[in-house]
Amino acid sequence: MKIAIILIFLATTAFGFFLKYLTYSRRNAPLPENVRDVFDEETYKKNQAYSMTRLGFSIVAGLAGMVISLLILLLNVHSWLYDFISANTTSIYLTSFFILGVPIFAGALVGMFFDIYDTFVIEERYGFNKTKPVTFIADFFKELLIGAVIGGGLLALFLLLHGAMGNWVFAAFFFVLLGFMMIMMFISPFMIRIFYKLTPLEDGTLKDKINALAEKTGFKFKAIYKVDASKRSTKLNAFASGFGKTKTIGLFDTLIEKMTEDEVISVLAHEIGHAKKRHILKRAPLQLAVFGILLLAAFFIVTMPEVSQAFGFAGANTAFGIYVLFIMISPLMLVLGIPATAISRMHEYEADGFSKELAGPEVAVSALKTLYRESFGNLTPHPFVVMMEYSHPPLTDRVAAIEK
Secondary structure, three states, rough: HHHHHHHHHHHHHHHHHHHHHHHOOOOOOOOOOOOOOOOOHHHHHHHHHHHHHHHHHHHHHHHHHHHHHHHHHHHHHHHHHHHHOOOOOOOOHHHHHHHHHHHHHHHHHHHHHHHHHHHHHHHHOOOOOOOOHHHHHHHHHHHHHHHHHHHHHHHHHHHHHHHHHHHHHHHHHHHHHHHHHHHHHHHEEEEEEEEEEHHHHHHHHOHHHHHHHHHHHOOOOOOOEEEEHHHHHHOEEEEEOOOHHHHEEEEEEHHHOOOOOHHHHHHHHHHHHHHHHHHHHHHHHHHHHHHHHHHHHHHHHHOOOHHOOOOOOOOOOHHHHHHHHHHHHHHHHHHHHHHHHHHHHHHHHHHHHHHHHHHHHHHHHHHHHHHHHHOOOOOOOHHHHHHHHHHOOHHHHHHHHOOO
16 A cells, blocks of 8 residues: 555656656747747747746756655654654644644745745846845745644644544535635635735726726726735736625736736736636536545545555554545546646636727737736747646737637
8 A cells, every 4th residue: 555655656746747848848949920029039048048947946846845755655754743742642633733734844844945046046046036035934934824724724624523423524524615715715805915015006097997997897896906016026917806895906016017007907807807707606616526526535545544554553544644645636636637727728718808808909919928028938838738737828829819
């Protein structure tokens, strides 16, 4: 059993490296005609250097992560931690949080050093980074705390229900995950404030155009905010988040600075298009199916004593079973990711079409090209990598669809 689980882990990791190789293989691919004007020759060379630098860095970081995870499995670290904490407490909650939390925290610390290099060396070298060390450290601990609260809360609830309901918890938790997904949609506008400062967009022609766009599309929102993204990066973005009375429009200050007002309206129309076409709701059936498959797999894996015993436990350990679950189900998640990303790309085309109708095809194309230019987006991704990983279509395909 242990060998099988480790082989699954190595196979899925190797597949990830294979996708990176495919990306590398396209490094000298000719630019499609309809996106040749995104970069001039000098800037395109810089773009290619940036892409290859980030690719090489991701391979090194991936190898480090693979080695650490492999050692954790081979050395039975979780069962060793369980024996250690069990000598001090019999609480299933404390033991579960300890054996999962310690490796996660250690991995986060290792990941932080890679993030430091990524942010303050690579992103700095290519002119994207605006993050100060104090902001970086604050963001790290905020993310760690949010992950601990959300992950720890879900784990505690699972253990509580498992103690009360037995194995029926695997059916009941489907509704817990559904409720969690809805709650996160509701509070997402408030979560953004943990990392960014949001200030009401000042009066002016841009605000007038946004209000006119909202009135024309029937998109009712609570407020329009300018987001201080320039404190972290030069890259551009916008969002329309929440639902009901919590709907919020957010514009990165970098977006306002580097785009024309009409291009900003086009980007925002794209985001409103997702809401008006109910893309979140349309993706819900597949997400619910994934929840169902995940919980069905959990029923067999978490309750199987042989899984935990293979890694040094005396019997089935619920917390460790959950950890192993995500390793054993990872090949299936890769397969399920294919239709998920395909649906997402289809929805991006629809949102682009919505933006085209409201802002015009020329402005819609210009806005997309500005986004890719400012973020050094990959203009020649490998088709197989697109199928497996891309939630957005390549720029050349989006431009072609708009220009039809």
